[in-house]
């Protein structure tokens with residue numbers, strides 16, 4: 415045989431089967447390689463999906479994102495989810511057949527069996543007679559094969575992942591394993607997104623409740639650091655308040671301090687974890703109520719405290735007024751009783767003194783003393799009359815009254831007293847002031863009292879002395895008021911005396927000059943008119959007294975000074 419060495423070599427290899435093994439070997443290698451690269455693609459898809467799907471995504475978006483990536487690993491012309499809702503399996507999303515949303519999956523369909531038995535379903539051909547596909551011909555027309563993967567959450571079936579193709583027999587057992595992985599991952603993502611959703615909803619509810627509280631609330635840790643606060647601005651406690659910032663130490667935020675306050679409630683709570691309540695009058699003349707509540711840790715240890723701040727200025731003023739009224743009412747009742755008892759003996763004393771004085775007119779010394787007795791008696795009678803008015807024993811008629819006119823009349827009466835003291839009187843009377851229901855004489859009495867007080871307060875003034883009489887309309891939540899204001903630039907009233915000046919017999923004047931009844935009398939008159947008498951004063955600068963009387967709303971031409 416004359417054969418070339420190459421062909422000889424081949425023949426030997428063919429005969430010994432080396433070539434067949436090589437072929438098999440390469441074929442196997444190729445298959446493995448393809449398998450590995452397919453696995454790689456699938457892993458890559460799972461990885462990309464796990465990165466692309468985030469907590470804030472809806473289930474629909476998750477399926478949308480999967481639908482973008484899945485065709486790289488297998489044929490996929492349909493991707494959807496059927497989820498259990500109210501005991502029924504319903505199509506939650508089905509791309510691209512969104513018209514089938516909320517379609518129920520009937521219990522005699524193969525899909526339901528897959529769901530109920532928690533086993534994957536592989537349909538190489540679509541069974542047209544299946545109730546679900548029969549009910550959805552549009553789907554049946556486009557689809558040829560389908561895979562259904564049960565979605566299990568702690569072994570409980572929650573739904574089905576549906577993957578479909580327009581090709582007959584598009585899926586193998588191998589695809590099923592991969593899709594089961596995908597299904598497991600989707601369940602975890604859906605569960606996480608639901609948990610995230612629940613937590614964010616709970617957080618939102620909690621935050622909106624926290625922010626709906628009209629007063630500031632702060633959560634402060636044991637190191638005085640403000641951890642949390644609602645969106646209400648902090649009250650202004652100091653004249654120069656530190657800038658309101660988000661965090662920081664509570665002692666700095668509220669009081670501009672660099673070290674904790676000496677009487678910090680946190681120290682008390684460390685001893686005993688009980689709530690602490692405080693009331694504070696600020697530099698800015700506001701009254702604030704603070705409530706501190708301990709926040710305890712797992713073992714009952716103090717971990718923080720909450721602090722709420724409430725501005726109770728109006729409430730506190732109202733309480734003071736009520737207290738004052740109650741005190742005045744009690745004093746008034748007593749005064750009325752005493753006044754009645756004194757009235758008759760006083761009349762007898764004055765009468766007898768006057769009679770004796772007439773009889774002993776020739777004994778000058780005696781007559782003078784008797785005149786003194788009669789005058790003192792008359793002064794006492796005046797006081798008694800005031801007391802009776804103050805205790806509202808005297809019922810007076812009320813008619814529609816022009817306050818400006820009553821002021822003019824009162825001025826005419828006291829003018830000479832004021833002029834003597836070289837006081838400039840300024841009038842700013844509101845021309846449109848509506849009439850109020852009042853007793854003109856009593857209003858004159860109040861204005862006179864206020865003007866005489868203002869004159870006395872200006873007594874020691876070195877510079878220009880002025881009294882300004884003003885009338886204006888004011889609206890507040892209680893209605894509309896006609897206000898008479900008497901301003902002076904006199905000595906002012908010390909803060910500690912502000913609450914005392916309306917009390918009967920409180921006077922800073924010498925005994926012969928004042929009885930301390932003027933303001934309490936005026937206060938009683940204001941109350942009897944359904945009004946108020948209030949004061950604002952700065953020691954050394956002056957005072958303003960406001961007599962406010964209610965106005966019937968319909969008689970209002972315009973609001974001059976809305977307060």
Ligand SMILES: Nc1ncnc2c1ncn2[C@@H]1O[C@H](COP(=O)(O)OP(=O)(O)OP(=O)(O)O)[C@@H](O)[C@H]1O
Pocket residue numbers: 863867868871902904905906907915916920921922923927928929930931932933934957
């Ligand atoms: N305009 C004012 N400026 C400063 N202090 C005032 C003013 N008005 C009242 N007061 C203070 O209030 C006190 C009480 O006033 P009130 O009118 O009740 O009594 P009085 O003036 O002392 O005596 P009376 O009015 O009975 O003659 C006064 O003694 C004074 O200390």
Ligand SMILES: [Mg+2]
Pocket residue numbers: 863866867928931932933
């Ligand atoms: Mg007075």
